[in-house]
Amino acid sequence: MQSFRLIRPRTAQEAVSAAAQGGAASRFIAGGTTLYDLMKLNIERPGQVIDITGIGELHRIETAGEELRFGALAPMSAVATDAVVSRDHPVLAEALAKAASQQLRNMASVGGNLLQRTRCPYFRNGAGGVYPCNKREPGSGCAAIGGLDRSQAVLGTSEACTAVSPGDWPVALVAVDAGIELLGPNGPRSMPVDALYRLPGETPQHEFTLAPGEMITAITVPRRNAGRLSTYHKIRDRESYAFALASAAVVLELEGDRIAQARVALGGVATRPWRAPAAEQMLAGQRLTPELALAAGHAAFRDARAGHHNAFKLELGARTVADALIIAAERRP
């Protein structure tokens, strides 16, 4: 790890100003569970690190209004166990609780977690020149394509990159049409969480749509989009403390015994948090049966493309969606 300048601003405005001065080599650090990790791997090499955890205004959790509002620096564990979130919004609480470990959830912030970088082993192992990676060294090639691709994405891939977007929380937020508030050199703005993520295309090094020097200050969730008939279902290579092989965030709104609206998003299988409109359309207006749930799951993967070792993710992903739909529906009072 090379040395860096450490700055510890007290306000969001100070942080953004410091970032503007620091230029491209500047990084914000909150929990550090991604950035410091990648610095130790010599993959992130910032010249300036701005520790934003001292900015008190960004820690607040507000759950009283029609919109839930989470300050970007609220720890994942705090939001997961917030009384309102854990009681009324299981898809959010479960996505947080099934991520990483309690140690890491205490460190990681809900804003920083949106910017978690891929766990593709070819990306993480590359420093030192072993494996080419277009994300790490643009233009160097992708070792995962044609390589050991069991964990790689089957949705949203390109000829340049198949790296999975590893998060759980962003998947849940995309499912509930959450938004983010940003502060940058040109002032504040907001946008849907969904708009934060890019597809890899030919430039997999560009993962997010943040402008230079821009920071996430809050996450907003329309309360009615994340109701009690919801779940985040996650299948891993072990029971806990692992990244998803496949996951599904599901929220159901029922009218009588029929689904008025279903919200479905996928994790562990795509290059970005992945909304599944084909599945949602198939479910709308229908009575949920195990057969329909599975059909909706398969619909979610209609456009998927498998590599050598990850074809199982199409079936696993579909069944994960099906189980999530059934779990969510069973939460009917």
Added chain:
Amino acid sequence: MSRNDDISAKGDPEDRNRASPQGDSTDPLSLNRRATLGIGAAMASSALSVVPLRAQSPQVTALPEGTTAIRTLVNGRPVAVTIDVRTSLLDLLRETLALTGAKKGCDHGQCGACTVHLDGRRVASCLTLAAKADGREVLTIEGLSHGDALHPMQQAFIDHDALQCGYCTPGQIMAAVACVAEGNATSRERIREYMSGSICRCGAYVGIVAAIEDAASRMGRG
């Protein structure tokens, strides 16, 4: 803050890579500049020693490039130290403060052997920049028991043989104490889930779960 035993008593008196306690201060977080700089000078053998910190006037605010000064409470004792900005909290504890209870097992937040409490919450100290401990309280396994009296969790780990090689044990115990305090020790299933961030390669999980159930009842939680 109730105890004022000297942290240096744990280390080798000859060791130059060590911080000193600020025993004369009642509030460690309001240490004056001079005391802080004094600690910087204690790191004489490091690359930082090229700058004669003690000779500088208290008004000089510039620290050597790549360093930062922090003040923190470690196991109730105030510590002020100038560190390399890159240093992890784990390396600060182990290499500078001679608190070697927290262990390095992966250095990437993947095993839990380095678990300590930061402001009362369990964290992976290997993935925590030491600079982030500035103004905060750190509790390590060394600060869990008081003299010969073990914390109920420590005693339960002995009683249930919840360990073998012992290397992950300090991290397991710090995680376990937090698990109970969080209210996550209410069932075996929940304990297993909330203890999964601490890998025990010897496979003492059955004993660990039994120990936490036992200690939770003695701690009046769970």
Added chain:
Amino acid sequence: MPAPPFADRPRIDALDKVRGAAAYAADMRFPGLLHAMTVPSPVARGRVAALETEAALRIPGVTRILTPADFAPTQRVADLPNSPRPGLVPEIAFRGEPLALIVAETLEAAIEGAEAVRVRIEGAPFSATVDSPGAAREPAPDVSTGDAARALAGASTIVEASYESPTQHHNPIELLSTTAVWADGRLLIHEGSQNAGAIKVAVARTLGIDPAIVDVKSATVGGAFGQKGWVQRQTALVARAAMLTGRPVKLVAPRGQIFHLATFRPLSRHRIRLGADATGRMVGVHYEVDQQNSRSGGFPANQYHDGAMRLYGIADYAGIAANIRTDTQAPGHMRAPYEHPACFAFESAVDELSYRLGRDPVALRMANDTRTDMHTGKPLSSRFLNECLQIGAERFGWSRRNPAPASMAAPDGTQIGWGVACGLYPTLIHPAVATLRIAADGSTRFAVAGHEFGQGIRTALAAVLTRELQIDERRLQILVGDTTAAPQHLTAGSWGSASALPLVVQAVARMRQAVAELLDGRRIAGTLHQQIATVRRPFLEVEVSQVGPGQDSAALQRMRAGGYAVTGPAYPDFTTMSYIAHFVEVRVEPRTRRVRVPRVVSIADCGRVVSPRTAASQVRGGVVWGISHALREATETDPRYGGFLNNDLAEYVVATNADVDEIDVGFVDEPDPLFNSIGLKSLGEVSMVGVSAAVANAVFHATGRRLRKLPIRVDDLL
């Protein structure tokens, strides 16, 4: 006369361990300590054309960079546990081979320095996996008995199948850590090791110094599992750095590098033909095994047969084996190195046979019991495998099992399967020397060959000491893993207790005799300590030694010289093995097909149990290893690059707390009448042998799917 049952007692070093006070190698502190970091090779084969170190040397705090020029040329020898390792060399034989060592004032500077070294390499073609072009198949000597071809020709039922056990890495949580101190003409090395005696000799040979000036201490080891039985490459590098700088130097190897530096469990492929007669008697086996090996690896391929051929009374057994030579670091011993993969394969085949015969798998196994080592024709000193099966079946409730595959399910459609499998492991022994010191101040000191890495050897020694002798346990010092206290031998292969514990009995007898001689007929009341105090001696010390059955003083000399001096399990008059039976329940989710293991019952025959509490922990740990190996662990190699891709604890998935549920452990606790004075046999490794087969057999029973390749994952069951 074998000992009566031992009482339950706490782990003797648990108090230090729960307080964070137990000192592992990386916890040792020395004034003026320097930190080291290695530069690993990014390629699997080639030659270093140039090492550009200028940029690294400019980094503040970097004090020195060791390169091949700092080492006398050393020849690579066959890789075995005690082999000396080369220093730094320009030829690259595997990915991750250390090319340079950075020494710096701080850890941060050492790491940055290692990253800043630029290496120019002339690459060479390589074969990374057993399926890579250029991987060379090299037959090993057969291990056969009787006439398997004839027996199989006469068999009425034959099962024929192929099984695969993947590459796996030990991953003890303690990283490989070496601290070397060069002072006053002596070299002191602190390292977490199972083999302090070999380090002493091997490092001296690499550095061209006299082993007599090298002291090695490995008092408390943070898990080992065979990884730390081999002399590590880094030890001599760090020692050399300490000698060149005149300051203590510490290296804690990053885990990603350890995947490429330490040994690993090689991939192995097993082809088995197992024949039975009409009565269900297993009559013949033809068993071929291939394993991955390195170009110079000595890890023998044919030892997979040593256990498998002794599991049942099968007179005709053809054991074929081969190494597949590839460009990796040497594979080596990882907990139950041969028996675990072999019993996965063999006990899966026996399960397949039980279905072909329509026999209950427990009854089939019990009907194939033996009292004889079919390989040597000698009697087994003890064998209570059928007792293990019987007790286990009762505790598990085996009689309630519906034998039909896919016949048991929970209301939600979760499939339930019950599987059984057996395991065995040789009981081995090495010569050892021990000293017992009893002091007038009430203290007691016992020093012997052995290493404590969590298996509980200190606790077992204390159990025997406190039974033989009235002592104050708070003033008891047990010295193991310390070449300054007693000659040290590799502690592995579950031979630690058998090699050390009987010496306690012998030493106490010698001590009583010595005290009697000292008292010369006087009668003094009280403990031995009080008697010694009364005659105004500060202490009395006795030394005793032991060799294994059939060994002579030459073996003792080999051990004293830091060599390998193990014998068994076939002794001149008998063969000694330990046994275990595992009963496993699995639950397979109806749709997403996750496999859970809610309960396991394991009953072991390890002879007399000396330390019941740590022994039970050993078995539970072995079961966790078995579950983890059956369902979780595999190291992956991309053949285009070599090395190991998933080289961290996030991607190399080991069992965590949520993966483990009930594990019920029992012991037959019948002392072995022949092997030693206490009646104990081996335990650490047998505890995991057969677990993976029991899991796979249970998955078959739950689903009707016979999975012959580990690990079993959702991919296989969708």
